[in-house]
Every structure is written in C-alpha cells, then in structure tokens.
Amino acid sequence: MPLDTQRIQALCFDVDGTLSDTDDQFTKKLADLLHPVRFLLPGRDAQRAARRLVMWSETPGNILLGIPDSLGIDDELAAIIEWTNRHRPRPKKHFLLIPRVKEMLTQLRGRYKMAVVSARDEESTRIFLEQFDLLPLFDVIVTALTAEHTKPYPDPILYAAKEMGVAPEACLMIGDTTVDIRAGKAAGAQTVGVLCGFGEEKELRRAGADLILESTHQLAETLPAQ
Helix, strand or coil: CCCCHHHCCEEEECCECCCECHHHHHHHHHHHHHHHHHHHCHHHCHHHHHHHHHHHHHHHHHHHHHHHHHHCCHHHHHHHHHHHHHHCCCCCCCCCECCCHHHHHHHHHCCCEEEEECCCCHHHHHHHHHHCCCHHHCCEEECCCCCCCCCCCCHHHHHHHHHHCCCHHHEEEEECCHHHHHHHHHHCCEEEEECCCCCCHHHHHHHCCCEEECCHHHHHHHCCCC
8 A cells, every 4th residue: 555645744763773773783793704604695695694683683582572561560670770770881882873864854854743663762762862963853752661562562653643743643653674564553654664774675565564665764755845
C-alpha cells in the first residue's frame, strides 16, 4: 500500500540505524576482521556479513530486554541501572550521525511535529541528541521506559502522538528494523523502513512497511511541501 502523505501530521524517528550510525562502528570493526576470509562469505561481502551478524546478535538481546517489560519489573530494573551508573559512570560514547540527517530534520521541522521514539535509555538518547544539537528539533522524546511497554508494542507511538496532539493514524514511524515497523502498524501509523541501519528490504516489506528508503535523509524529498 503506497504512503498516504496527505494524512501525515507528525513524524516519529527511531534512533539507532535511523538517526545514529553508532552501531556501524562495531560493524566496521567486525567487517575488518572478516575481510581476510571474505572468500568464504556469501557474495564475498565482509561488510554485509558483518551487518547480518550484528543484526542477528541484537535479536536475542532485544528478547532479553523485553523480559523485564513483560514481567512488569522494568521500572525496578531501571532504578538499579540508574544507581549503578551513578556509582560507576559509563565511559563516554562517541556517536555518529547518519549523513544529511540533520539537514533533513531541520527542513521538516516547520512542516511536521516530530518525536524521537527509541528503545534506548533516556540518558544515552539525550547525549546523542545534544551532541549534534538535535534536541530543539523534537517536540517529544520517548525512550525505553517512557511508556508502559516499549517497541514492538504500540505504546511509545501512542504516547508520542498524544503528547504532540495528533491522532496515531496521523503519525509516520521511521525506523530501520521490523520492531519499528511492527510498533508503527500496531499503533495505526504509517511506516517507513530505512536501509541505512540493520534491517533489509525483504524483511521490512514483510513486516508491512509502507515505503522503503535507502537512507533516512531521503524522507525530506518524499514528503510534499506544505
């Protein structure tokens, strides 16, 4: 089903693989390690193989992260993590921004309400946004514990829509994984899958993405001027 651009009033962006290239640092290191044996890999493509390995490793990780959520103990776990972080500060992370994303966000800022809808913790999400001066561009920031359940449940998108004063059906969820697409669909929003993260076109389409873009910055060219 093609994207109905006329009904879109608000944009909801995932972070990792959609706005941030952070995980690509690990992918590059892994690709460098695989390069000497690339002749053993499908298509002899070390970069592609590395991305698939990282994506596969994230699946059980996401399942484990979802267990406290489903058991209703995510708030307690978050309190423990916060206490641990205060007593043992995490090393500073160097985030990367996907090319031309800031220009795209700036261009769309006056045309649509915008939200971050991430499964990341609030601290690292805000550090990323502040590093690139993106925080003023968003109307609401939704992170792992903002809503009752995180993605792939629809709760984060429903929360963002309410905070922005729009119907969930008027939102467009943009993300790089099937988790983002599933959450958007469950909320009644339209969805865009981007290929600059870890998702692949076939699986994003299978999850129900209304549109597939090679990179997030192309969204500005896709949406009509207002």
